[in-house]
Each structure stands twice: as structure tokens, then as C-alpha cells.
Amino acid sequence: MPLRSLIAAAALTTIAGAAVAAETFPAKLAGHAYLPAMTLIAPPADAPRDAIVSGKFTGKTRNEVPMSVMGDVGAAYGSHPTGISLPFVGQPVQGLSGFAMNRAPDGSIYTLTDNGFGTKANSPDAMLFFHRMKPDFATGKVERLESVFLRDPDHKVPFRIAYEGTDSRYLTGADFDPESIQVLGDEVWIGEEFGPYIVRATLDGRVLAVYPTLLDGEVLRGPDTPGVVVPAVPGKDFRVQRSGGYEGMALQPKTNLLWAMLEKPLLGEDGKPEGDFLRVMTFDTGKGAWTGDSYRFRLADGATAIGDFNFIDDTRALVIERDNGEGDPSLACKTDDKSACYPIPAKVKNIVLVDTASIDKDGAIRRIAQIDLMNIADPDGKAIVKTAADRDLTGVFTFPFFTIEDVMLYDDKHILVANDNNLPFSGGREIGKAANNEFILLDVADFLAAK
Numbered sequence: 001m002p003l004r005s006l007i008a009a010a011a012l013t014t015i016a017g018a019a020v021a022a023e024t025f026p027a028k029l030a031g032h033a034y035l036p037a038m039t040l041i042a043p044p045a046d047a048p049r050d051a052i053v054s055g056k057f058t059g060k061t062r063n064e065v066p067m068s069v070m071g072d073v074g075a076a077y078g079s080h081p082t083g084i085s086l087p088f089v090g091q092p093v094q095g096l097s098g099f100a101m102n103r104a105p106d107g108s109i110y111t112l113t114d115n116g117f118g119t120k121a122n123s124p125d126a127m128l129f130f131h132r133m134k135p136d137f138a139t140g141k142v143e144r145l146e147s148v149f150l151r152d153p154d155h156k157v158p159f160r161i162a163y164e165g166t167d168s169r170y171l172t173g174a175d176f177d178p179e180s181i182q183v184l185g186d187e188v189w190i191g192e193e194f195g196p197y198i199v200r201a202t203l204d205g206r207v208l209a210v211y212p213t214l215l216d217g218e219v220l221r222g223p224d225t226p227g228v229v230v231p232a233v234p235g236k237d238f239r240v241q242r243s244g245g246y247e248g249m250a251l252q253p254k255t256n257l258l259w260a261m262l263e264k265p266l267l268g269e270d271g272k273p274e275g276d277f278l279r280v281m282t283f284d285t286g287k288g289a290w291t292g293d294s295y296r297f298r299l300a301d302g303a304t305a306i307g308d309f310n311f312i313d314d315t316r317a318l319v320i321e322r323d324n325g326e327g328d329p330s331l332a333c334k335t336d337d338k339s340a341c342y343p344i345p346a347k348v349k350n351i352v353l354v355d356t357a358s359i360d361k362d363g364a365i366r367r368i369a370q371i372d373l374m375n376i377a378d379p380d381g382k383a384i385v386k387t388a389a390d391r392d393l394t395g396v397f398t399f400p401f402f403t404i405e406d407v408m409l410y411d412d413k414h415i416l417v418a419n420d421n422n423l424p425f426s427g428g429r430e431i432g433k434a435a436n437n438e439f440i441l442l443d444v445a446d447f448l449a450a451k
Contacts, residue, residue, distance in 0.1 A: 069087075093131070094421050112129070113130070307320030318415065378396060
């Protein structure tokens with residue numbers, strides 16, 4: 001995809017039979033900070049000893065030798081090594097998968113670590129936790145103020161967990177894949193992908209309830225939902241795609257409704273995606289029940305999934321929209337040798353502004369405007385990390401990551417965006433180097449004012 005002009009211009013995107021007009025606004029880099037990829041923390045003292053070394057099951061067989069197997073981005077992405085080896089002594093902080101709209105009293109940001117190493121099968125020793133973090137754009141560092149581990153002492157989880165027989169009953173990536181977080185009062189609400197479920201917990205991590213998903217009176221399931229067994233027929237036994245549960249879950253001001261958006265399209269009865277749109281269901285936190293209302297978010301051409309979803313006022317919200325690529329497009333592979341190029345480079349990485357009060361006849365939420373994360377102005381040289389490219393990026397900053405999963409309103413002029421670095425399985429900035437957990441502050445005043 002060619003880079004868009006920095007000057008705001010009307011862009012017409014054709015969406016499988018429906019034309020959606022969305023104006024592309026410029027964005028300027030106002031701050032840049034990161035948490036290093038190799039950031040590990042110790043498990044709680046009362047956690048099983050199994051949790052001391054994480055990532056033991058990411059290969060074909062158990063491996064208990066720390067730092068013995070190099071991570072790589074996978075065959076589809078060129079099998080580039082990332083420079084970081086598994087298993088880990090400790091729990092990786094990687095995989096920041098969502099920002100809460102509301103901040104802590106000290107102004108720090110709530111974010112969470114996802115399921116661990118990418119799948120239910122390979123993450124039984126990856127503990128689940130959320131954090132309070134504070135990026136410092138003067139120093140370029142991100143301070144981790146607190147990490148809270150999720151646990152189920154009251155047996156609220158309706159299925160057997162990996163650490164079932166322990167006293168502490170901490171949750172792991174074999175139980176849930178948490179991808180979005182909201183904080184309301186003294187409770188945490190987490191949208192997750194395996195069920196998909198909404199998990200309700202206290203601020204100190206104790207699970208209070210687990211809610212299955214209802215759409216039109218039907219319980220939605222995925223291939224990793226407990227109770228779905230092989231052989232299972234896509235579209236009949238389950239309609240949610242693998243890794244297609246809740247990636248974004250926005251908390252609407254004043255109503256306290258959760259707007260839970262699936263990451264990928266649902267499957268139809270034929271086992272194929274029902275369309276190029278994502279389902280959005282609303283959940284009443286006061287009643288602890290689904291409202292029965294549902295909507296659609298139309299994906300732009302080339303986009304395959306969303307990464308996060310957060311309100312900025314009573315009805316308007318931000319959605320991260322992305323493709324599956326990583327790495328600068330100028331380094332796209334041109335031959336069968338993929339050692340120094342990107343087979344699937346990043347092209348579609350957008351922040352979309354939507355209006356949930358404006359719904360069309362098909363139930364689709366109106367797209368107001370967007371910004372292009374692959375074309376961010378950096379006239380002041382705020383970028384603090386290098387991006388490998390076969391082109392001149394002077395004055396231009398890009399965010400060429402596979403999974404960009406965090407966005408929130410920072411103030412009336414800025415938004416904050418961050419990536420999920422899938423440690424140690426994603427790169428994006430440089431071939432052969434694991435991606436860090438980057439936080440970028442974007443000056444987008446005109447974009448935020450769009451109606």
C-alpha cells in the first residue's frame with residue numbers, strides 16, 4: 001500500500017458491496033517510550049513452582065532448560081530469529097493487549113498481558129496478570145508500577161483450570177486469553193478470546209464471575225472453548241474463529257455498558273466468514289447480563305482484525321484496525337530468499353474513529369475518520385528506536401507491528417497507542433530483533449474533533 005499524504009484528504013474505501021467514506025487525518029509523533037522486550041517478573045510466592053520457569057511447552061516436547069531454544073517469527077514471516085530464547089526464568093510482561101479507558105488515581109494506565117505464548121496448548125505455565133504502567137516520554141522509559149495476578153480462589157471459573165489442585169488457583173494461558181481490560185470502580189472487566197468470555201474480577205485479581213457470550217440468544221463458542229471437542233465442525237459446533245474472540249471491549253461513559261467486539265468475523269453455517277464485518281455485543285455491568293443488542297464494525301479493504309476499542313466521549317470511540325503484516329513495506333520479499341526481507345509486510349495499520357450513536361440499516365457503526373499508523377509525521381525527531389527500511393524515513397515514523405492492541409484517549413489533543421510484541425515471536429522494527437513493548441503518543445487534535 002503506498003503511503004498516504006500527511007495532509008488530511010478524503011479517502012473512499014470500498015467494503016465488499018458497501019462504500020464507506022472516511023477522512024484520513026494526519027498524526028504527529030509527540031512522544032515515544034518502550035518497555036524492553038526481555039522484561040520478566042517473578043511469580044507470586046504462593047504460586048506453583050511450575051510457574052518459576054515459563055514457556056516450557058512452546059516446542060513439540062517439554063523443555064525445561066532455560067534460554068535454550070531461540071524464538072523466531074514463524075515460517076510464514078520468514079523464520080527470522082528474534083534474539084531471545086525460551087524457556088524463561090520468570091514470567092514475561094510482554095503481550096500488552098489492551099488499555100483501560102479509566103486510569104488509576106495516580107494517573108497510571110491499566111493494561112494487561114495476554115495468554116502467554118499464543119495458544120491454549122503452549123501456555124499452561126504462563127500466568128495471567130494486569131498492570132499499572134506509566135510511560136515517561138522525557139526519558140523514553142515505561143515504569144511498571146504494579147502487576148496483579150488473576151486467581152480463582154472461589155471457584156467461579158466454570159471449567160477445570162490448569163492449576164486446579166493448588167491452594168492459590170492462579171490462572172494461566174491454558175485457561176483464558178485476556179485481550180481487553182476496563183476498570184469500573186473497584187472492579188476489573190476483562191474480555192477474552194477462548195470462550196469468548198467476559199471475566200469480572202477485583203482490583204487485586206480475584207475472579208468474581210465468568211460470563212459466556214450470547215448473540216441472538218445463542219451461546220457463541222470457539223474451537224478452544226471448554227466443551228468443544230474434536231471433531232468439531234466450523235460454523236456448526238463453533239462460530240468464533242480461533243483467536244477471534246474479544247480483542248476490544250470498550251466501556252461506554254454514563255451507561256457503564258461494555259461494547260465487546262470480536263477480533264475476526266464470525267463463521268457462517270458453511271464454515272466460512274459471514275462477511276467482512278465484526279460483531280459487537282453490549283453487556284450491562286450493573287445487571288451482569290447481555291442486553292441483546294448487537295452491531296457491526298465494517299473492516300476496511302485489506303484489514304483482517306481489530307486490536308483495541310475505547311470510547312473518547314459518550315458515543316465516539318477509537319478502534320485499532322490492522323492486517324496481519326509486520327515490517328516496513330520497502331523490505332517486502334522479492335525472491336524466495338526470506339532471510340533479509342519481510343514476506344508479509346505491514347500495510348494496513350489504522351486507528352479508526354467511530355460513532356456508536358450512528359448505525360446504518362445493516363446495523364453497522366459509522367466510521368467517521370482514521371489515521372494511518374504507517375505514516376506518522378515526526379518533524380521533531382521524537383522516535384527513539386531504529387526502523388529497518390530500504391527508503392528514506394527522515395521525518396516519518398511508522399508502527400509496523402503485526403499486533404497493535406492498545407489505544408486510548410490521552411488528553412484532548414493526544415491518543416496513546418502501544419503494541420503486543422508476542423515475545424519472543426514477533427519483530428517488526430528490525431529483522432532478527434524481538435519487538436519491544438512500544439508506547440507512542442500521537443498529536444491528533446483535528447482527528448479527535450471530527451464528527
